[in-house]
Amino acid sequence: xxxxxxxxxxxxxxxxxxxxxxxxxxxxWGQGALEAARGTRTAMGAFLDLADELGAQVSTPVFAxxxxxxxxxxxxxxxITDCIVDAVARxxxxxxxxxxxxxVTVTRDxxxxxxxxxxxxxxxxxxxxxxxxxxxxxxxxxxxNADIIVSFKTYPHVDMYEAGAHAGxxxxxxLAGEIRPVMAWRRPxxxxxxxxxxxxxxxxxxxxxxxxxAEQEGLLGVSVLVGFSLADIxxxxxxxxxxxxxxxxxxxxxxxxxxxxxxxxxRNFCYxxxxxxxxxxxxREQASGPGSGPVLLLDHGDNCMSGGTCDDMEVxxxxxxxxxxxxxxxxxxxxxxxxxxxxxxxxxxxxLPIGNKRALDKLGISRAPLVLEGTVRNLSDGRFIVTGPxxxxxxxxxxxxxxxxxxxxRLVLTERIQEPLDVGVFACVGEDPGQASYLLLKSRMYRxxxxxxxxxxxxxxxxxGLQPVSIQxxxxxxxxxxxxxxxxxxxxxxxxxxxxxxxLAVFVVALSWSRSRARTxxxxxx
Ligand SMILES: [Zn+2]
Numbered sequence: 353x354x355x356x357x358x359x360x361x362x363x364x365x366x367x368x369x370x371x372x373x374x375x376x377x378x379x380x381w382g383q384g385a386l387e388a389a390r391g392t393r394t395a396m397g398a399f400l401d402l403a404d405e406l407g408a409q410v411s412t413p414v415f416a417x418x419x420x421x422x423x424x425x426x427x428x429x430x431x432i433t434d435c436i437v438d439a440v441a442r443x444x445x446x447x448x449x450x451x452x453x454x455x456v457t458v459t460r461d462x463x464x465x466x467x468x469x470x471x472x473x474x475x476x477x478x479x480x481x482x483x484x485x486x487x488x489x490x491x492x493x494x495x496x497n498a499d500i501i502v503s504f505k506t507y508p509h510v511d512m513y514e515a516g517a518h519a520g521x522x523x524x525x526x527l528a529g530e531i532r533p534v535m536a537w538r539r540p541x542x543x544x545x546x547x548x549x550x551x552x553x554x555x556x557x558x559x560x561x562x563x564x565x566a567e568q569e570g571l572l573g574v575s576v577l578v579g580f581s582l583a584d585i586x587x588x589x590x591x592x593x594x595x596x597x598x599x600x601x602x603x604x605x606x607x608x609x610x611x612x613x614x615x616x617x618x619r620n621f622c623y624x625x626x627x628x629x630x631x632x633x634x635x636r637e638q639a640s641g642p643g644s645g646p647v648l649l650l651d652h653g654d655n656c657m658s659g660g661t662c663d664d665m666e667v668x669x670x671x672x673x674x675x676x677x678x679x680x681x682x683x684x685x686x687x688x689x690x691x692x693x694x695x696x697x698x699x700x701x702x703x704l705p706i707g708n709k710r711a712l713d714k715l716g717i718s719r720a721p722l723v724l725e726g727t728v729r730n731l732s733d734g735r736f737i738v739t740g741p742x743x744x745x746x747x748x749x750x751x752x753x754x755x756x757x758x759x760x761x762r763l764v765l766t767e768r769i770q771e772p773l774d775v776g777v778f779a780c781v782g783e784d785p786g787q788a789s790y791l792l793l794k795s796r797m798y799r800x801x802x803x804x805x806x807x808x809x810x811x812x813x814x815x816x817g818l819q820p821v822s823i824q825x826x827x828x829x830x831x832x833x834x835x836x837x838x839x840x841x842x843x844x845x846x847x848x849x850x851x852x853x854x855x856l857a858v859f860v861v862a863l864s865w866s867r868s869r870a871r872t873x874x875x876x877x878x
Contacts, residue, residue: 365659395483395516453488465493632674682764736776
């Protein structure tokens, strides 16, 4: 038996100005891909373990993963996918792909759908199993061109390997003639905020619990994908995929039921924010209250793990305007400022413009850098080893890194974008995040559970209030709707559809780009 096993992962934020060339994937090819994937807790790692167990030969054309960022360069997508399709075309008994589900290129809305269609075309009849990220935006094309799709059931994602093992096991049973998987898919027109995709709370928890229950009751696999709404594509929405053994009606009924349940709880997938000035007031109150440790300010809107530039200065601007002091900030990516400060040297007193250097053209947002006066406190090569708990032991390289001290704030400035996933982002330049009064992280909320935020005052965190920016969606999600319910069959009354589309547009604006200190108003008010 011969399996083709490959990994192509990218969560595309089509509004992000951060480019995604081939180098962003740091792709490993052929034998290098096998070595890169083996032993990892990824879906591809699980596929390789399964192949070992079954004694199957493997062909591993590519192992490619990139940080979330803007649309993938077409040439990079072409090169990686050609490599996978060519490997399949050489002949195999099964295909196992570790994909994300939200890959958009400069000219394609549905990166995974096109790849799967090409794979099927060169190997008709060969079983295809796919593992997807929980944030995948599923399409008809993906469902039609795969036999098995299983997504993660956790966010933060701690079951990548398990999702791969699940998909792989179903494929193995299919090859052995034990089961005949049939998939059903539902996609209510429900765009969700990434801060509402945690699987340990709210509506998403309920949906995933329902999926697990259905598996307990005999479905082969049930996945709830929360979708990734920062994509201006026809349907960046929540999906449910149910797989039954030969019983299409059973799969359809399960997908329908869980999708309806999620739709019923749709308000819970919205995130309500407050004005930034209010957040700063709350932060000051917390700092003067009981307890010790820094108050955590999470600039989740400029989170590089959703395509943020990590150079937005509006939260720091508001914090300084709000009178906060002893703020540790970062990492802020500004290679120009780093070069200037490195040249000035440790101890130098400098006035310079920092951040806001990458305009968000697709959102019509462009702001002036924050001009700050301060002292170069420390310099480093920006390299550190992650102490964990996530990515433990992995080396990180932020490029040259500088601590710039303005008195009220100490900024950790880097040459490269780096998520503050570990205390090392500060420790490598001699800063201890636990000692600051305020810790301003460019992060999404869940990273607050990592070591970096240990000992923060109030476990409730201090998510920053961000005003929605207005975006006219390029294409509103289509609603295959019955009257009164967007999941039903038949035609929807025009007015009803208009109301839902309008509401969706509000979701789009509310959810689209949280780094939205823009003073713009909603184009479509609630
Ligand atoms: Zn994800």
